[in-house]
Amino acid sequence: MAQAYDILIENFRQLVPISDQEAEIIKGTFVVKKLNKKELLLSKGDLSNHMRFVADGCLKVYSIGEKDMEHILQFGISGWWINDLYAYLTETPSELFIQAITPSTVLQIHRDRLNKLYDEIPMVDRFFRIKTQHGYVALQNRTIRTMSQTAEERYVKFISDYREMEQQIPQYMIAAFIGVTPEHLSAIRKKMSL
Amino acid sequence: MAQAYDILIENFRQLVPISDQEAEIIKGTFVVKKLNKKELLLSKGDLSNHMRFVADGCLKVYSIGEKDMEHILQFGISGWWINDLYAYLTETPSELFIQAITPSTVLQIHRDRLNKLYDEIPMVDRFFRIKTQHGYVALQNRTIRTMSQTAEERYVKFISDYREMEQQIPQYMIAAFIGVTPEHLSAIRKKMSL
DNA sequence: GTACGTTCTTAAGATACCTTAATGCTTTCG
């Protein structure tokens, strides 16, 4: 499927100028990884040696806390970048899991290759600066909402933000994302529909 | 006080190589801003046209929600970068406030000048990529803790993380940072000391 | 040095959310 690479290059070009020649170099540095439903892309204890781009499907990044409770940090569909950035940057064993919710296609670049690419194509450096800044801003908004809004308000916000994903994501994962139990989310939905 | 600029350059050199010549260029792009205790560096509704580096003192970044409740997103002391990054990147009016907790010295660079600097010195681009990645990771860890820990656990973690700031920061601001009311934090501390 | 603003504490009652446990509805798959 050559199309996965087209989605990747398009993703770069939304933020920085990339020549056709550079595009070919970039394509050559990413490797396709196909995942079945529920297949793990990263487990706690693994090293995270790649930056990862979702070309197709839907995945979740999560940690497991006390009593096997899942806390979902991020969902990712086509066009999103997903990783345990801390494990990637520090080269230490990951504390997180990444799992495919639906059959998915991911493009991966190894850290060593990416570090070289930063020098070969400075716009790649800039691309990841801007991408990370956007990610930081999104996380900061989530932090504010967690502190200032009720579970019901966070749920309504989730539905409007993730309209395109909502179909593919079971309710208990939405609960694990907004920070409530599945039982409580069920109660919220019941109350809302009245 | 020329020392403020030395702290800035040292901050760059912790992450990327900067020649002495480049250091002089960078120094020339930042302007010193002194703040009195409680003085506002940014208010809701303002445009945020600068990237900001704390050389001295202590500041807070916060939003004001329902019932004039403060939600603190970040504290900053010497060596930290603080901003409303969303307002800065989108050039839209800020939703946040930045205020000096103690008399402070901040170094600021205007967006237009920084964008030029990215082209003149690619290592500046790289510096902000890495800085933002670190900030993203820190925020993500905070997100996990907010979802998985009790207020008491978050308070203990705060005390160990911010040992050097704790003196300068009143308790009710720590409460506004970890996401509880001042009354409840007071109760937590009482319980802990028994 | 008195007065005012700021910060912290205390305590009672209210509420949002959790825990547990049971039930039924889907979807999956041999």
Next chain:
DNA sequence: CGAAAGCATTAAGGTATCTTAAGAACGTAC
């Protein structure tokens, strides 16, 4: 098709945290 697994719901009782209101301790300014 039938069994098992996965998922959503319901309800009762429990706990963490908030709200409100009051007062104490502290610093700071005139």
